[in-house]
Amino acid sequence: MALMITDECINCDVCEPECPNSAISQGAEIYEIDPNLCTECVGHYDEPQCQQVCPVDCIPFNPDVKESKEELMQKYMIISGKA
Ligand code: SF4
Numbered sequence: 212m213a214l215m216i217t218d219e220c221i222n223c224d225v226c227e228p229e230c231p232n233s234a235i236s237q238g239a240e241i242y243e244i245d246p247n248l249c250t251e252c253v254g255h256y257d258e259p260q261c262q263q264v265c266p267v268d269c270i271p272f273n274p275d276v277k278e279s280k281e282e283l284m285q286k287y288m289i290i291s292g293k294a
Pocket residue numbers: 214229230231232233234235244248249250251252253259260261262
């Protein structure tokens with residue numbers, strides 16, 4: 212399951228540099244997460260780093276993108292060129 216940023220985002224810029232997969236970028240109005248690049252931080256960290264740093268707690272799991280840990284690890288391997 213990738214993560215998503217809700218419209219409670221205050222554009223504080225804190226999460227973007229924390230993402231090890233460069234999945235976070237500034238969108239038209241608020242920051243956005245590319246579900247094709249988000250691995251829930253699997254392969255890098257035990258916890259989603261963006262969730263840890265967001266001061267307004269507006270980065271929930273995306274219920275529309277369901278993936279197992281194995282699928283997330285496979286995504287990590289492809290993104291990082293190890294697959
Ligand atoms: S959970 Fe990890 S990989 Fe996904 S957007 Fe947040 S920091 Fe990036």
